[in-house]
Amino acid sequence: MLTGVAAGLIALAGTVSAETLRLSNWLPPSHPIVKDVMVPWKAAVEEATEGRVTVQILDAPLGPPHAHYDLAANGVADVTFSAQAYTPGRFKTAMLAELPFLGDSAEAVSVAYWQVFEERLAAAGEYAGVKVLGVFTHGPGHAFAKGRDLSSLDGIAGAKLRVGGGMANDVATALGAVPVQSPSSKAYELISGGVVDGILFPFESVTFFRLDGLLDQGFEVPGGLYNTSFFFVMNERRWNRLSEADQAAIDSVSGEALSRLAGKAWDEADAAGRSALEGQVELHVATEEQMEGLHQMLDPVIDAKLDEIATSGIDAKAALEDMKARIAAESE
Template sequence: MTYASLPRSLKTFPARKSRILLACAAVLALAAMPALAQDKAVQLKLSSWVPAQHPLNPALQAWADDIKKASNGSITATLFPSEQLGKAFDHYDMARDGIADFAYVNPGYQPGRFPVMAGASLPFLFANGKSGSAAIDAWYRQYAAREMKDVKFCFAFVHDPGTFHSRKKITVPTDIKGMKVRPATSTVGQMITALGGTNVQASAPESRDMLERGVADAITFPWGSIGLFGIDKVTTFHMDSPLYVTPFVWVMNQGKYNAMSPAQKKVIDDHCTTEWAEKVASPWADFEFGGRAKIAAQPGHEVYKLTAEQTEAWKKAVAPGEAQWADSVKKAGQDPKAVMDSLKANLVKYKAAL
């Protein structure tokens, strides 16, 4: 039988089969395309209470830009610095209530509310802010869902170690007696009280005014931010010792996360990691570290190191603070020894232990 004598249906079969196969391939190709291409657009409000020129803000913007890229443009964000959406003290509740979709939170601004996290601000633990941020994030992930259950935890980080900046020279713990000090965290505040000082509560943006008006005599603050917030204009003595770090968290409104598609949720999850914690914190850590030399170069400022005996006196004086912290952790239903052992193990693992 020749091709010419074949029935028409058989002659056209290969062509029809080819068209069918092509159609099937097109359907499969569409199905294989990232789901993000069909996702509804999501606009995120990111709230940061530090000034626009603070090095944390460009790092958060870079984080948001990477999310936009990874989501094929379906997730975009606008960063609101300088307390535009609300006061620094309110940022955790702003994320909880949806005033912000992501918020930069200092847990120490609300004493007693986050007892586990408060352990990270105990004195003489952290050597630096870069790997220290990886360490605190890796540590806190096991506690965040319980302690910060109102929000979706993204990551935790710290600044480079801070210290005392004051109107009079502070070298030994007894110098604190009778002083009014703005503490960075509630844990540092407990230390001030134990040493006979008085705590003066103020957020970072409010601190210069408190010192300028004499409401506070000293502040605990990281080095670079002393100049950024103008505190170098009202303090002249600076203790050169890695006294403490302030732990921070970057948290998300849970409802906003829940409303996202599975693919979009994965993008967010991929950007809420220990690696991103260190990446976002690193420019700030460099900025704070570099502030020490800038302050030392200013006329009229004294940057001084502690002797070995003075350092030991400080460590002995602040030791009761850990017991006080442990009591608060017990009341929250956690084992303080296990919590602290885990933190110290992570500091060693990430080479951030003092």
């Protein structure tokens, strides 16, 4: 009996000593970032640390999406994720991953982004108070509309398009559209109510937010009109309290591994989204002539963004060339 009690006390001690990280989540459980990225990452952390560290994905967020960086930095939550564009001007280097024409694969862009972040962008010091666990992007963004002919660029000019901010806002403006900044969760309401004519979105988001029954035209741009960058971070003090062994274990399933996991999830979701639109949305793929027109309108935006990134102390042009080369290598 004493042996059994001792064994129970040892098991209890092991349970009590386990570290639990609270992850604040602001997306529905069915969203690819949650079910295909956060949930697998949680399982990977727990396996890599042999159960010494567990992750609790909270049922309700501890604040709005734009507050999630500060929630981690201030220790309100242990782990958070969000889009850098939700806090304009704060994360200048993230714009490198949001530029037009970067690539057709979220996995390739995300992996290249992490590598360039680690070697070049982190030096800008934009992520104070946190341990950066990963950075990644969603799939390439395209234009979609209701009741407008998107077979030519003229169909975009003058259209009111919902955007999430960041690069998408600048792209919409450069194309002659009127950007309407709003959370993605409001997209259905805005389009069904006629407040906007369309949206800039990746394929996945069109179907996830049930817009396939509202939109009837799409304009697909090879390489994408834009990407949206995301961060995944942990409170720095909380990170420092972990043992070196557990830090190494978490690192082994984060960083490039996490960026690749997220990119793959987006690519699979985009492929499913694109297939779901067949027969419902008339999709126009940009021609060579249209691509030339897009470059004329968007290359100045790219140059302006590179100048802005450079104010963070980064050689922005070298970083972009490095990232393009890594994307090409990943895409082979």
